[in-house]
Amino acid sequence: xxxxxxxxxxxxxxxxxxxxxxxxxxxxxxxxxxxxxxxxxxxxxxxxxxxxxxxxxxxxxxxxxxxxxxxxxxxxxxxxxxxxxxxxxxxxxxxxxxxxxxxxxxxxxxxxxxxxxxxxxxxxxxxxxxxxxxxxxxxxxxxxxxxxxxxxxxxxxxxxxxxxxxxxxxxxxxxxxxxxxxxxxxxxxxxxxxxxxxxxxxxxxxxxxxxxxxxxxxxxxxxxxxxxxxxxxxxxxxxxxxxxxxxxxxxxxxxxxxxxxxxxxxxxxxxxxxxxxxxxxxxxxxxxxxxxxxxxxxxxxxxxxxxxxxxxxxxxxx
Numbered sequence: 001x002x003x004x005x006x007x008x009x010x011x012x013x014x015x016x017x018x019x020x021x022x023x024x025x026x027x028x029x030x031x032x033x034x035x036x037x038x039x040x041x042x043x044x045x046x047x048x049x050x051x052x053x054x055x056x057x058x059x060x061x062x063x064x065x066x067x068x069x070x071x072x073x074x075x076x077x078x079x080x081x082x083x084x085x086x087x088x089x090x091x092x093x094x095x096x097x098x099x100x101x102x103x104x105x106x107x108x109x110x111x112x113x114x115x116x117x118x119x120x121x122x123x124x125x126x127x128x129x130x131x132x133x134x135x136x137x138x139x140x141x142x143x144x145x146x147x148x149x150x151x152x153x154x155x156x157x158x159x160x161x162x163x164x165x166x167x168x169x170x171x172x173x174x175x176x177x178x179x180x181x182x183x184x185x186x187x188x189x190x191x192x193x194x195x196x197x198x199x200x201x202x203x204x205x206x207x208x209x210x211x212x213x214x215x216x217x218x219x220x221x222x223x224x225x226x227x228x229x230x231x232x233x234x235x236x237x238x239x240x241x242x243x244x245x246x247x248x249x250x251x252x253x254x255x256x257x258x259x260x261x262x263x264x265x266x267x268x269x270x271x272x273x274x275x276x277x278x279x280x281x282x283x284x285x286x287x288x289x290x291x292x293x294x295x296x297x298x299x300x301x302x303x304x305x306x307x308x309x310x311x312x313x314x315x316x317x318x
Contacts, residue, residue, distance in 0.1 A: 004028040004130050006085045006108050009052070012126060013119075015087065015110040018094055020079075020102035028052060028084045031127040033120060035059065040066075040074055049080035052123065056089045056116030063095065071097050079107040087123075089116040132182040132190075133254050141174040141191045141224060142166050144279035148191060148224040150179060150251075150258075151275065153232030157265055160201050162232070164209075165272035167201075167219050173211050174224045176201045181226065183254040192223040228259050228282050230275050235266035245281075245292030 007024040010017060017024070034051040037059050063071065078086060079101045085108040088094050094111060102109035112119050139152040140163045151159050160176055167173050175193030182190045193199075199212040199220050212220045229251040241264055249260040261278055265271065281291070 004127070008130070009085070009123070009126065010108070010110060013112060013114075013122070015112050018088075018102070018109045018111055019099045020085075020106055020108040023085070023102075023106040023108045026084045026106075026108070028127065028131070031124065031131050033123055033127075035116075035120070036078060037062065039078060042070070042074065044077050047077070047080070050082045050084070052084050052127075053078060053086040054089060054116065054120060054123070055086060055092075057092065058116075060088070060092055060095070071095065072101075075101045076105070079105040081105075083107050085110055087112055087119070089114060089119050128184060129182070132184045134180065134182050135254055136194075137179050137181060137253070138177065139179050140176050141179045141193075141226065143172040143174060143221055143224045144276055145171070145283060147228055147279040147282055148174070148226040149275060149279055150191065150226050150229045151232065152229060153265075154234075156204070157232045157234065158271060159232060160203055162271045162275065164201055164203060164211075166275065167211055167215055169272060169276065171276070172219055172221045172224075173199070173201065174221055179226075181253055183256055187256050189226040189253055189256050189258065190223050191226045198222075226253070226258060228279065229261070230278060231260060231262045232265050232271070233262060235264040239264075244295065246296060 004027070005024070006026045006028060009015065009028070010024065030051055032048065032051050033054055034048050035054050035056065035058075036047070039047050040059050040063050063074070066074065075095065075098045078098075086098070086102065087110045088098075089112050091111065091113040094109060098109055101107070114122070137150070137152065138155075139150050140159045142149050142151065142163050144166060151162060153159055163173055163176060174191055175197075177197060178194055179191045180194055182192075184190055199210055201209050201211055203209060231251075241262070249262065250257040251260040259282065263271065263274060263278075284290070
């Protein structure tokens with residue numbers, strides 16, 4: 001999970017710091033926001049003080065109806081020890097009591113010119129992206145016909161060489177060697193490259209090459225959603241590999257499962273073409289066209305029909 005501080009959202013959203021600048025290094029540890037209307041009304045029993053607090057016209061209009069004693073008490077309680085900041089939207093005038101409370105407690109009081117709902121949405125998206133669970137995997141990420149394919153396998157199995165061939169065939173490189181992965185939703189994994197090695201490929205015997213310089217800007221992209229894993233392994237004659245395509249392997253990354261295909265590697269196999277076809281077949285499956293299942297259904301009909309001649313023909317195909 002990324003580390004985020006109040007000063008980061010100040011810089012990103014160009015917020016005005018009104019008071020409490022001493023607290024700009026406060027940590028933000030949750031993606032949830034709070035509009036503390038019920039707290040302004042006086043109910044603090046379940047106050048989520050560790051969230052970014054957002055005050056709009058509704059909250060401040062009600063605030064103006066309070067007595068002076070209530071105003072001071074409510075705003076001091078809003079400025080809790082673990083509150084990252086309080087943002088006033090719409091460029092509204094900030095109550096003097098809030099400015100003083102922020103300065104006294106070290107809670108940054110910020111102001112934005114954006115509408116409350118729009119700012120709420122933008123802040124939520126930003127926090128979810130920055131605080132998403134993250135990990136890094138050894139592999140190559142390529143965008144093939146819109147499918148984010150994560151190619152994995154032991155060192156030296158040919159991942160980077162395969163990626164190079166895929167780029168030559170018109171597909172786009174996202175990351176080589178190390179893939180940084182963020183889980184932005186329950187079933188969404190976004191892969192990108194570490195900044196240091198972005199756009200670079202390492203080819204043994206050749207060295208480091210810059211894919212964007214060699215093949216143009218259209219050969220790379222900054223990030224891509226990962227939906228398919230191709231795991232390369234040296235061909236094992238003792239192992240039985242899937243020949244029909246009905247096996248449904250999964251790879252779990254963080255809390256998300258993605259489809260996995262184990263692809264045996266041996267001389268004479270054109271891995272780039274096979275992976276390209278795997279990506280196209282994956283798209284077809286998502287559209288409801290499953291050739292392997294169709295074949296299995298046909299085979300089942302033949303078996304039930306008891307036609308030995310057709311059964312022998314199908315056995316030859318398998």
